[in-house]
Amino acid sequence: MNKDNIYSDEQLQAFVDDEIDISERKEIIEAINQNDALACRVCELMQLKDSVRLAYREPPQPVNNRDRWNASNKALFSVQAVAAVMLLAVGTLIGVLLQPQLNPSASTAPAGLAQIAPPGDEYRRVVFHISTADPERLAQALDDAEELLASYKDTPEKVQLEVVANAEGLALLREDASPYVERIHRMAMLYDNLSFLACSRTIEKLKLKGIEVRLVPDAEIIPAALEKIVDRLHEGWVYIRV
C-alpha cells in the first residue's frame, strides 16, 4: 500500500483544521515526518488555508461604511436611550417605593462582559518552510526573507519571520552542506526578528544514514518541523512554502 495514501483527504483536511483528537494528530505528524509525499499533501492544504486568509485580509471597502454604521447605530441607540431614560425614571420611582425588597446584586453586570479578549498585537508573523535543497530556490527564499524583513525595518508595523527547514531543506542550515553559511550569519546578526529552525527528526534520520550533521551557529533545533508549522498556523501565522 502506498504510504502516501494511508490518510484520506478528509482526514488531512480535519488535521489542518485542528478537528482531530490529540492521539490521531500525533499519529499523523509522525507519519508526515516519515513520508515526504504525505508532508506535501498536508503542506498544500496549509497553503490553501493561508491563501484564503491572505485573499480576504484586506478586502476593498465601500465608501463611508463606518459612517453608515455609526449613523444607524446612533439612531438605534437614541431610541434605546430615550427608552432607557424612561425605564430609569420608572425604575427609580419603583425603587424608592420598594427599596427594602430590592436585591442589591440585580444591577451587577454579567460576568461575561468582563471577559472580552483584548485585541491582538500588531506583528505580522510569517513562517517560511524549506524542504528542498535546490540552491536556486534556497537563494530565492533568502532573497525573499531579506526583502520582507527590509521592507518592514523602518515602519511602525513589525514582522517576525521563522525559517523552518526539514527533509532536504535542512541542507540550508548544515554548516557542511549549505552554500549560504555566511549569508545566514549576516542575516541573523542584522535581524533579531528572524529565526532559523532546524528539524530534529530530519537530523536523526540523517544520523541513522551515517551522516553527522553540523548546523550553522545561528540555527536552533526544534523537535519536529511539521508540528511547529501546524502550531504556527493555528496561531495565525502566514505560511509560505519554498
Added chain:
Amino acid sequence: MAKLSSKAGCVGIFSNTRFIRNELEKRRDLLYQIAYSWCHEPALADDLVQEAMLKALKNAKQLKNPDAIRGWLSKILANCWYDYLRRRKETVDLDSLPYEEFAYEKDTNDRQDIVERVRRSIGQLPVRQRQVITLVDLAGFSYAEIAEILDIPIGTVMSRICRARKALKKSLADYDPRHEVIRARIRRVK
C-alpha cells in the same frame, strides 16, 4: 461559561444590547471580510453587514450565551445573504450559482495578483462551498460551529470543505504564490 441573566427583564435586554453593540464594533471587520468573501462586492458586503448588525441589535434578547456571539452573528449574516440571493433570484440553486454572475470591478491587469486569483477561484465555487471554506479558513470556526451556523449536518460541512479545497487547489495549481505574497506585503508597506 457566562450567561446573560434573562431574569433581569428589561435591564437584561439593555445590558445585552450594549454588549452586542460593543461586540459588533469589534467584530465588524471580520463580518465584512466574511460577507465580502461570499459576494465579492464591497457595497453589497457592507449592506449585508449593516443588515446583520441591525438584526442582531433588534434581536439582542435572543442571545442567551455571550460566548456564542461570534457564531450567532455569522448565522444572522448567513441568513441575510440567503435572503439577498432569494430576492435576487427566486429559484436560484445555491450550489450552482457561479461567480461570474457577480460584478467584478478590478482591471484585467490586476488579475495577476495572488489575492485576485484566490478571490476569483473562491468566487468560482458554488455558494455553499464558498461559505464553508471561508468560515473555516477566514473566521476560524470549527466544523461543529459551522454546522450550527448554516444549519447543516457536520458531515456535510466536511464534504463541502473537501470539495471546495480540491476545486481551489485545481484552480491555483499552476501558480506559485510565494513571490506574490512577498510583493503584496511590500506594496502595502510602501
